[in-house]
Amino acid sequence: MPDEFDRWLTSQLQSALPEESQPPHETARYLRRGPGRWGQLVRRLRLAPRVGVIVVGLVGAALLAGGATAAVHLITAPARPAPSPSHPAAAAGCPTARDCSGPSPSPDRHRGGSIGSPSPPRPGGSAASRLSPSNTPGSGHRHGRPSSPPGKGSGANGKGNSSGNGTGSGGAPGHPTPTP
Amino acid sequence: MAAEEYQPGSAADFDRLYRDERSRLLQTVRAIVGDDAEDCVQDAFVQAFRNWTSYRPEAPAAAWLHRIAINRAVSVRRRQKLRGVAESIRRLGRPESPPDPGNVATSLDLGRALRKLPPRQAAVIVLRHLHGYSNREIGFALGIPERTVASRLVAAKAKLMIELELDLATSTGRDSTPRQTPLGSESRTGQVQDA
Numbered sequence: 001m002p003d004e005f006d007r008w009l010t011s012q013l014q015s016a017l018p019e020e021s022q023p024p025h026e027t028a029r030y031l032r033r034g035p036g037r038w039g040q041l042v043r044r045l046r047l048a049p050r051v052g053v054i055v056v057g058l059v060g061a062a063l064l065a066g067g068a069t070a071a072v073h074l075i076t077a078p079a080r081p082a083p084s085p086s087h088p089a090a091a092a093g094c095p096t097a098r099d100c101s102g103p104s105p106s107p108d109r110h111r112g113g114s115i116g117s118p119s120p121p122r123p124g125g126s127a128a129s130r131l132s133p134s135n136t137p138g139s140g141h142r143h144g145r146p147s148s149p150p151g152k153g154s155g156a157n158g159k160g161n162s163s164g165n166g167t168g169s170g171g172a173p174g175h176p177t178p179t180p
Numbered sequence: 181m182a183a184e185e186y187q188p189g190s191a192a193d194f195d196r197l198y199r200d201e202r203s204r205l206l207q208t209v210r211a212i213v214g215d216d217a218e219d220c221v222q223d224a225f226v227q228a229f230r231n232w233t234s235y236r237p238e239a240p241a242a243a244w245l246h247r248i249a250i251n252r253a254v255s256v257r258r259r260q261k262l263r264g265v266a267e268s269i270r271r272l273g274r275p276e277s278p279p280d281p282g283n284v285a286t287s288l289d290l291g292r293a294l295r296k297l298p299p300r301q302a303a304v305i306v307l308r309h310l311h312g313y314s315n316r317e318i319g320f321a322l323g324i325p326e327r328t329v330a331s332r333l334v335a336a337k338a339k340l341m342i343e344l345e346l347d348l349a350t351s352t353g354r355d356s357t358p359r360q361t362p363l364g365s366e367s368r369t370g371q372v373q374d375a
Contacts, residue, residue, distance in 0.1 A: 005341065006309065009290075013310040016290035017207040028198055029222040030229035 186241045189233040198225060201242050204311055205249050211294040211302045212253040213260065220256050224249035239320040246307070246321035254299045293343040300324075301336035308333055 025031075186193040202221065209224075210217035228235075228248050235244060294302045300322050307313040307321060318333075319326040 005337065009305070009337070009340075010309045012290045013306065016294070017210055017306065017310060019203050020206055022199065022203065025195065025199065028195075028202075028225060030194075030198070030226045 186235075186237070188235040188237065194229060194232050197241055197245065201245050204242070205245060207310060208246060208303055208306045209249050209253045211291065211306045212250070212299045213256045214291070214295050216256050216260070217253075220253050221249060224252045227252070240317060243313070243317045243320040246303075247323060250300065250303050250321060253303075257299050289347060290344070293340055293347050296343045297336060297339055301332065301339060304329065304332050304336050305340060 186197050202225070205221050205224065206217055209220045213220055224245065228245055231248075235241065294305065297305075303322060304318055307318045313321070315326050315329040318329045322329070322332070324332065
């Protein structure tokens with residue numbers, strides 16, 4: 001690079017970019033737009049996008065986590081078994097256990113008892129257990145207790161051995177079991 | 181560059197900085213954005229005033245100010261380009277109007293050639309050849325390492341020479357008056373000599 005060009009450049013810059021006369025200091029814009037009330041408000045608003053990014057990020061992460069959990073649950077959940085031919089639901093003509101067992105989605109709910117009907121009364125007790133309102137059919141099994149020793153009629157307790165929520169109310173007095 | 185000390189956060193010192201550096205800042209920014217320089221410099225001072233308390237005097241205050249102003253000028257230049265593109269699109273299909281005689285170059289226009297350079301290349305030329313900044317100060321003002329300044333300066337001057345030659349060829353195409361230039365004496369149209 002020639003020195004001649006440097007000298008020419010230095011001399012020409014003075015005329016190409018002349019120094020301006022100094023305007024009154026009062027025209028300085030920073031004096032009018034200092035960090036007053038509005039300046040502070042603007043500064044606060046400048047933080048708003050950062051806060052927004054953080055909030056959106058957190059919500060997005062939560063949604064992703066929820067979606068992932070739901071997907072894992074769907075993938076790993078056991079397939080709903082079809083009722084076996086000996087299953088009361090099949091006997092009742094229901095294609096699946098769910099169709100007969102009401103709103104309970106879990107196939108395990110009827111594991112402990114018969115579905116939809118109380119167990120037959122045993123001799124000696126009427127097993128007149130009543131269903132509590134929450135004790136939906138199929139949600140538990142209920143047994144009237146066997147009657148007390150022969151000759152003594154005692155009330156079947158009718159205590160529903162419920163794996164659901166309800167407990168049966170007190171049963172009617174049991175009939176004495178005939179002694180041989 | 182003035183070797184004066186400024187106390188960060190002091191309003192009186194910032195006023196002094198404004199009086200000392202405004203003119204120089206205006207010259208630098210004018211080489212980048214042209215007529216928008218005054219607005220650009222005022223905005224740069226507003227931004228500098230907001231950050232005045234956090235200024236650390238590890239580099240001269242003038243270089244710090246230049247850094248803010250040059251960054252601002254780069255943004256303004258970008259907007260100017262977008263405006264130019266929008267204007268071109270708006271003019272599509274219309275016959276181009278003849279150039280304003282006031283804008284036609286009648287001499288070697290260094291300012292116009294500078295504005296055709298990339299903003300930081302124009303700034304490095306002005307900082308060195310007009311303000312006489314050192315490499316360290318230029319490096320701080322441009323946000324580049326000190327050892328990069330020399331190569332940046334060489335590249336900027338080479339580009340400027342090309343722009344000046346083009347400018348000269350264009351202007352002498354309209355006006356065949358011989359001119360004395362550093363790019364080649366008595367240049368005429370099509371006779372631009374190598375520097």
